[in-house]
Amino acid sequence: MKVILAQPRGFCAGVVRAVETVEQALEQFGAPVYVRHEIVHNQHVVQTLRNKGARFVEALDEVPENAVTIFSAHGVASDVESEARERQLRVLDATCPLVTKVHNHGRQYAVRGYQLILIGEAEHPEVIGTMGQIPAPVALVRNVAEAQALTFPEHTPMAYITQTTLSVDDTRAVVEALKQRYPQIVGPDTRDICYAVQNRQTAVRALSLCTDLVLVVGSVKSANAMTLCDIAGAHGKPSYLIANGNAIRREWFDERTTVGITAGASTPEALVDDVIAALARIGPLEIETLPGREEHVQFRLPTGLIARQ
Template sequence: MTDAAALQASEAPLNAPEVILAEPRGFCAGVDRAIEIVERALLKFGAPIYVRHEIVHNTYVVNDLKARGAIFIEDLAEVPPGATLVFSAHGVSQEVRQEAARRGFQVFDATCPLVTKVHVEVAKLHREGYEFIMIGHKGHPEVEGTMGQLSEGIYLVEDVADVAAVPVKNPAKLAVVTQTTLSVDDAAEILAAVKTHFPEVREPKKQDICYATQNRQDAVKVMAPQVDVVIVVGSPTSSNSNRLRELAERLGTPGYMVDSADDLKAEWLDGPNGQTARRVGLTAGASAPDVLVQAVIERLRALGATTVRSLPGVEEHVRFPLPLGLGDKSMAEVSSSRS
């Protein structure tokens, strides 16, 4: 081989980057269930179906359901009498539940069962006289829903600095709960501060951060050191998607989020020396459908990627049951409605 040919061969991978897919990525069981609840309600009752807040935080999913007759609202005053109402996967406060009951809506609850588990724990321990610290992000609908299970005695902490200011009345009767979509590492750091400041605090028997959040973050921890850049498919409002991008950055790999393939910028693939990234890592938040991942792959192929391979990872087989009254439509009908 001539020197010129050898040089060309050594540089070839730079012009033909490899796409590395994280496993697992994309939809989790709670998101699948929530979307299916809206789809089945539309099939059974017809449009419109009202949904309190975005069913999940993904622009593509929300727009697709809007096109089929779902109407997304924040205020129950926007829902007409006798309408069918779906609560989003993030959960709602007791005040919202009570208002929906007063107004007589037919309600289907798409709250993720792992969020419901947190609500049940809060209600149970509250009856036993406990106060609560909630680790989470202010303004996130899941946080509002969980804190809204009580009228008082639940305090939000967003970082370590917030812990010392919590006005706990009886530290011996204090429990901690967590938003399910947080950074595992950030939550652990805040929880350690809580335990230092309140040594008697009661922790959940099993951590509140959900299996899907944990698995997707673990997959990025495996992938990020092997690639030059990480692309996360997810909407800006998606907490778990944002955490994936932040995690890649924390591990020293540039990370970017895209709501769709159109958001992907070619310059993100430029390496530090002006060379094209050899390996591009790709993952998706738990509310991002695979159709968006495939579109990003095609965009990367258009930019020069020639190979795509998946890393080994955890296989997820979780499935949550549907609410009563929505289980009589066949999956074939629901699947055909998605196409």
């Protein structure tokens, strides 16, 4: 079996920053530290941090007074920030800087009087946080049909922002539908979608062209991992979203199969290694890495933490 690894794959700079925030908080302040929502959407990462002393909660009323509290990489609404201040919690904000950039764009548009459209998935924590950061009504659309169904008057000042983890192609189609419906609409270029998401989507497209089957290592909760699986499928290749090597099924393969492997932005490389090990139990492997964009982005840790030397 030939195995081809996508490049880049796995952890992005925002996830690295979020995970290191929890680890450094545990090291500096001791256990427990409290994390609102899963720090990133990967159970392996969450359980590893839980074993070290992190406690994951869905609401701040589960956090004791004055406790060290970390906001996840997905961001939170402004009323969550206010509640944390009122309860005098020691907050470390691990919101991905690229999500914060979306919040800033949205607030700027709102202040300037635009009717704001958010392209995203209603139940995703990033979308919930973003909508809660905008001091004005926000209309949420997920697809072209919903964009075409908007009923704002034709000359309404309009602007859009996007969830960072969406498919670039799908988002571009929604933006085009918005522009047809409201030619005066303004917003960031689709290139402003998270660089890591774009890079991984580009890599999985290239992977789909040279493989018979694609395995995407990641969580079903991870929007960007599910998108990678969808992109591979759209290129006519069987694609499977798997959490780890235990999800491998022998019937997916034959001895002539060329298998592509990629991983969502919240997936640690250890889980990719676990999948490779599972494939190796089926038979001998020939492994190579597809050429792709190298990422060197690094984000500073939140204020209040000292970076490792």
